[in-house]
Amino acid sequence: KNQVEQSPQSLIILEGKNCTLQCNYTVSPFSNLRWYKQDTGRGPVSLTIMTFSENTKSNGRYTATLDADTKQSSLHITASQLSDSASYICVVSLHASGGSYIPTFGRGTSLIVHP
């Protein structure tokens, strides 16, 4: 069964500190992996997208890594800000015949940044 597991489930850090969120998946065949940020009560917003051939991709203070061999991804947040408090969701999509997009969502990591 295609699954996406994220850890930790929740994380509390102090403003200015760095943190790393993990995503393990069993989705196969793999198409791409996305990290989303979801503020409470809002829709998810895309942070990064990674394909099979990409190992690292940065978007400002966010850096995502992908190891397609071990089926693991991480999202590293540098110099955290209070506005980083949100749920971070890993979404892995299946490479389906006909080009259909079939995403599997992780449960998300709830990040709280304290001043």
Add this chain to the structure above:
Amino acid sequence: EPEVTQTPSHQVTQMGQEVILRCVPISNHLYFYWYRQILGQKVEFLVSFYNNEISEKSEIFDDQFSVERPDGSNFTLKIRSTKLEDSAMYFCASSEVNPTAGGELFFGEGSRLTVL
């Protein structure tokens, strides 16, 4: 900046009633999606729509659900005979390019459905 808009933001309905959730995708987008998120749980894929037809649907998307693009701008999700377990936040999303080719999904703010 273009955005996906959803209405209503919150709807309360009685069990057994029909509900229509509306979405206006970004104007030049071609791929449309509905997702739902039950409170405290993960986001779940419901259905994808392209070229005026359903391209994929999940196990959740049974005969109770239907989608329609009645005109050039709206994309609707209809839930017939709502059940208590349909209470959730429903997100619409759209993309210009097929997400399997790297297209980014843009999500709306969601419609919260409460079934009593």
